[in-house]
Amino acid sequence: xxxxxxxxxxxxxxxxxxxxxxxxxxxxxxxxxxxxxxxxxxxxxxxxxxxxxxxxxxxxxxxxxxxxxxxxxxxxxxxxxxxxxxxxxxxxxxxxxxxxxxxxxxxxxxxxxxxxxxxxxxxxxxxxxxxxxxxxxxxxxxxxxxxxxxxxxxxxxx
Amino acid sequence: xxxxxxxxxxxxxxxxxxxxxxxxxxxxxxxxxxxxxxxxxxxxxxxxxxxxxxxxxxxxxxxxxxxxxxxxxxxxxxxxxxxxxxxxxxxxxxxxxxxxxxxxxxxxxxxxxxxxxxxxxxxxxxxxxxxxxxxxxxxxxxxxxxxxxxxxxxxxxxxxxxxxxxxxxxxxxxxxxxxxxxxxxxxxxxxxxxxxxxxxxxxxxxxxxxxxxxxxxxxxxxxxxxxxxxxxxxxxxxxxxxxxxxxxxxxxxxxxxxxxxxxxxxxxxxxxxxxxxxxxxxxxxxxxxxxxxxxxxxxxxxxxxxxxxxxxxxxxxxxxxxxxxxxxxxxxxxxxxxxxxxxxxxxxxxxxxxxxxxxxxxxxxxxxxxxxxxxxxxxxxxxxxxxxxxxxxxx
Numbered sequence: 291x292x293x294x295x296x297x298x299x300x301x302x303x304x305x306x307x308x309x310x311x312x313x314x315x316x317x318x319x320x321x322x323x324x325x326x327x328x329x330x331x332x333x334x335x336x337x338x339x340x341x342x343x344x345x346x347x348x349x350x351x352x353x354x355x356x357x358x359x360x361x362x363x364x365x366x367x368x369x370x371x372x373x374x375x376x377x378x379x380x381x382x383x384x385x386x387x388x389x390x391x392x393x394x395x396x397x398x399x400x401x402x403x404x405x406x407x408x409x410x411x412x413x414x415x416x417x418x419x420x421x422x423x424x425x426x427x428x429x430x431x432x433x434x435x436x437x438x439x440x441x442x443x444x445x446x447x448x
Numbered sequence: 449x450x451x452x453x454x455x456x457x458x459x460x461x462x463x464x465x466x467x468x469x470x471x472x473x474x475x476x477x478x479x480x481x482x483x484x485x486x487x488x489x490x491x492x493x494x495x496x497x498x499x500x501x502x503x504x505x506x507x508x509x510x511x512x513x514x515x516x517x518x519x520x521x522x523x524x525x526x527x528x529x530x531x532x533x534x535x536x537x538x539x540x541x542x543x544x545x546x547x548x549x550x551x552x553x554x555x556x557x558x559x560x561x562x563x564x565x566x567x568x569x570x571x572x573x574x575x576x577x578x579x580x581x582x583x584x585x586x587x588x589x590x591x592x593x594x595x596x597x598x599x600x601x602x603x604x605x606x607x608x609x610x611x612x613x614x615x616x617x618x619x620x621x622x623x624x625x626x627x628x629x630x631x632x633x634x635x636x637x638x639x640x641x642x643x644x645x646x647x648x649x650x651x652x653x654x655x656x657x658x659x660x661x662x663x664x665x666x667x668x669x670x671x672x673x674x675x676x677x678x679x680x681x682x683x684x685x686x687x688x689x690x691x692x693x694x695x696x697x698x699x700x701x702x703x704x705x706x707x708x709x710x711x712x713x714x715x716x717x718x719x720x721x722x723x724x725x726x727x728x729x730x731x732x733x734x735x736x737x738x739x740x741x742x743x744x745x746x747x748x749x750x751x752x753x754x755x756x757x758x759x760x761x762x763x764x765x766x767x768x769x770x771x772x773x774x775x776x777x778x779x780x781x782x783x784x785x786x787x788x789x790x791x792x793x794x795x796x797x798x799x800x801x802x803x804x805x806x807x808x809x810x811x812x813x814x815x816x817x818x819x820x821x822x823x824x825x826x827x828x829x830x831x832x833x834x835x836x837x838x839x840x841x842x843x
C-alpha cells in the first residue's frame with residue numbers, strides 16, 4: 291500500500307510534506323485526506339516556525355499500525371519523556387503560538403501538553419505579582435479593587 | 449510590550465490567547481491558591497477565574513461537617529457577602545450555605561445569578577430560611593438535582609413549590625429534622641418529581657410514610673429513621689418497586705409485630721440494605737416475610753429487635769443467601785438455637801456484629817466461630833449503615 295503524502299503550506303509560504311498518519315492527528319485536517327492528496331493545503335494562521343513544531347510533534351505521535359496503547363509501558367514512558375523535553379525547551383512565547391495552532395488544528399494531545407506547560411509555569415509562581423512578572427501581564431487593578439478581591443477570596447472555599 | 453500588529457518581531461504574549469484557551473490553562477491549576485493568584489493578575493484573568501468556578505462553600509459549612517467547634521474567626525455570612533460572591537461566580541453548579549445562620553429569606557434573592565445553572569444547594573442549619581426563601585429558590589433554580597434542608601424552616605407549602613418547580617431535575621432531597629413537613633409535603637414531592645432517587649426524612653415527627661404511595665420506581669434510597677411510621681406508610685415507601693436502601697430504624701411505636709410484612713411482598717425485591725435497628729416490636733412474621741421477599745439483601749441491621757425469636761433467626765439463615773453483613777447487637781431473644789440457624793445458613797455472610805445478647809451461651813458462640821471461620825465477629829454496634837443520602841447511586 292503506497293503511502294499518501296500531503297503538502298501543508300504555512301502562512302509565510304513554507305511547505306511541509308507529511309503522510310496520512312500525521313494529517314489524521316488533526317481533526318481539522320483529517321477530512322482533507324479524501325480531497326487533497328498531491329495538492330498544497332494552506333494553513334493560513336500558522337507560521338512555518340510553529341508548523342514545523344506541530345509536524346515534529348505529530349510525527350512522534352504516530353500510532354504504530356495494529357498496535358494499541360497498552361502495547362508497552364516503556365514506549366509510553368519514552369513518549370512522555372520526549373513530550374516533556376519537547377515542550378520544556380521552548381520559550382513561553384512559542385508555547386502560546388503552539389497553543390493557538392493546536393487549537394485551530396484540533397490536535398488534543400499537543401494542545402493539552404502546551405496548556406499544561408503554561409499552567410505549570412503559573413503554579414510555580416508564589417503569588418500574583420510573580421505571575422505578572424513571569425507572563426508579562428500588566429495589572430489593571432487599582433489598590434482598592436485588589437484589596438476587595440483579596441477579601442472576597444478569603445470568604446470563599448471550594 | 450509594544451503591539452505593532454504587523455511586525456513579525458512581536459512576541460506572542462499570553463494575553464493574545466483567546467478566552468477559551470485561557471480557561472483550559474486555568475482548569476489545569478489544581479489548587480485554590482493558584483486560582484486566586486491567577487485572578488489577581490488582571491481583570492481579564494479574574495473573569496476567567498470567575499466563569500470557571502463551579503463550586504462554593506463557606507468556612508461555617510466546613511466546620512459543620514467536621515465538628516461543630518466554636519471558632520470566633522469563622523465568618524458570619526450575610527446577604528452582602530452572598531451577593532458579592534454570587535455576582536462574581538455566576539456559573540456555579542454547587543453551592544453550600546450550610547451553617548450560614550445569619551442568612552434569611554431575602555438573602556436568597558442572589559440565587560438569580562447562578563440561577564438555572566445551579567445543580568446542588570445545601571441550606572443545612574439555615575434557621576432563618578422558611579417557605580418564602582424556598583419559593584425564591586424554586587423560582588430561580590429549576591434545574592436543582594440535590595437539595596439539603598436539614599433543620600430549615602420549610603413546611604409542606606414550601607416543599608410543594610420546590611417540587612413543582614424542579615420536578616424534572618430533582619433527584620436527592622434531605623428533609624431531616626424538618627418538623628413542619630408532613631405526609632402531604634412528601635406526597636407533593638413524590639408525585640411531582642419523576643426522577644426522584646433519594647430522600648432523607650429522618651426525625652420528621654409528622655411523617656407516617658403514606659406520602660410515598662405511588663412514588664416513582666427511580667426512588668432507590670429512603671432514610672426515614674425516627675419517623676412515626678405506620679404499616680401503610682412502610683408499604684407506601686416501597687410501593688415504587690425500586691427501593692434498594694431503606695432505613696426505618698428508631699423507636700417506631702405504630703409498627704407492631706407484623707407491620708413490616710409488606711416489605712416481603714415482592715415489591716421490595718431490589719432491597720440491598722435494610723436498617724430496622726430499635727424496631728423493638730417487630731416479630732417473626734415480618735422477619736420471615738422480609739427474608740423471603742428480599743433475596744438481594746446484603747446488609748441487615750436488627751440490633752435491639754427484641755421480638756425476633758428462633759423462627760425469625762432461622763428464616764434469616766435459610767433465606768438470606770446474599771447477606772454479607774448482619775447486626776444482632778443486644779437482641780434479647782437471640783438464643784443458641786437462633787444463632788445456630790444463622791450459622792447453618794447465610795453462606796455469604798462475612799461480618800456479624802454481635803454483643804450483649806443475654807441468652808447466648810459462650811459455647812454457642814465458640815461453635816459459631818469454629819464452624820464459620822469465614823465470618824468476622826465484631827462487637828461494636830453500628831447505628832448508621834449504607835451510603836449517605838447524597839452519595840447514593842443506583843446499582
